[in-house]
Amino acid sequence: MTTMVTAARTGPAAPAYSGPSEAPDVPETEIRRHELADFLRSRRERITPEQVGLVRGRRRRTPGLRREEVAQLSAVGVTWYTWLEQARDIQVSPQVLDALARALLLDRSERSHLFSLAGAVDPAPGTECPSLTPALRAMLRQLEPIPACVQNSRYDILAHNRTYARLLCDLDAVAIEDRNIMLLAYTNEEWRSSVMDIAEVTRLMTAKFRASMAEHLAEPSWKALLKRLEAASPEFRETWARHEIVGPGGRSKVFRNAYVGLLRLETTDLWLGPSAGPRLVTYAPRDKETRERLQRLQDLVPDAED
Template identity: 70%
Template sequence: MTTMAQETAVPATRGAEIRRHELAAFLRSRRERIAPEQVGLPRGARRRTPGLRREEVAHLSAVGVTWYTWLEQARNIHVSVQVLDALARTLMLDPSERAHLFQLAGATDPTPAATCPSITPALREMLRRLEPVPACIQNSRYDILAYNRTYARLLGDLDAVPPEDRNCMLLVYTDPEWRAAIVHLDETMRLMAAKLRASMAGHLGEPAWKMLLKRLKAASPEFRENWERYEVVGTRSKTKEFLNPYVGHLTLEHTDLWLGPEPGPRMVTYTPKNEETRERLEKLYELARAS
């Protein structure tokens, strides 16, 4: 006699199996469309596989070949968000494909590329109304969730940065345009590492935070050095100086406006400290509108 629990378990199990097969087929299709030259690999005379080989995807994503093979064979294995993120980068997935990958794997995309329900139309309108003052909305992990046009040009061209890389920590430590625009770069990097450590205390073990920390350590010796200092600094208003590539030197007052009772999403604003900066921000806003 079949129980009600057994009847409900069968469709659920079947649904998970279907998703695994869909995930396997999707990975194969994305792998086969990428030419070796696109990821810096030689094609070679004996290559018969269209696109990349399984072992090449595994190597580029820093996962085991056997494990990745099982994934393409629709085996019942757990896939972490860190691995999904690495596969999405290796396979050059666009935002829609990335979202599809995470959905098939039954995981939540922790990057700022994912939709954030806290960014309401009212908040986007507020960002627009603040112009020419640069403003954005960040979470406690320093992901840039939304921004106005002036902020997009404050330290370069933020629109040209892939959504999953729009994180202030990553940009300060790895993006040439951002680094060139920050007047006191060494001090800023040290301060931000200390602020990240303070913020991370409430999120230890969370996949998105672990993934960010792993990326920073892998990408930047300067971050590794600052992180090992074990310094901790809370959030605070601060005067900042930037060498903007479009309008020159800017002196700004950085202010955090919290969007809830807990230290989570916040609106970050940069108000001018002098008349010269005010005029240059207005010019920057006009340039941003015209682009």
């Protein structure tokens, strides 16, 4: 693996660092490098050779793994990894961070912390939303009859409450791998017939999807979804070709629900992390009639967790 290295290759070693609380004038980038170096070192020292399939040997004095062992397991250069633990000013790609996370046996929270310190976006696809806790699922149920769901930036529906399950289609009848709003909006006829002005809605959704995908262009899951949409929908191909971009945000929506009739709603996105990733989306009624119809919709759905 070839690793990009900046001018720090021939520069002096990183200066002594006492910690962010004692260095108010230190640039944020330098603070991040030192915090990243300390984090990597602490995780390297806690892993035994046996945990990663290496032989301990008789003369081992280093607690945990040696730097050269981490470099070997991550397929990076020993000198480069040493500089990383020395907080040198070098560049590290998301792919290398991914390799380091695997070599150091980081759990989900530690992996997220690693990428945050490095200021990089995690390229690993299909990981469970770390914010999807039992407490959040309970809150989804407590929001009823207001429809609500948790989505990620790729528009996958990660969790939902009962009224959302019947808002636009029978979502519980949709296979889990197909519970993606882009797919449903372009390929599910029940969903499409429930959305007033479907052409404008899908245009805006596609523009938001393109904006989100800018940070995930190389990720297999995003490329697979794009390929699937292009194969399934000529309408999507035409809309995608416009290269329109729209940022995230809530807006008023009108749905014609198959069970209770017209619903006038206001959507709100509540982000579950520091970046535009997983979010809680709620659909609040805009008038009394809609509020009453949402209550009737809730009463029609069996009382079961999603």
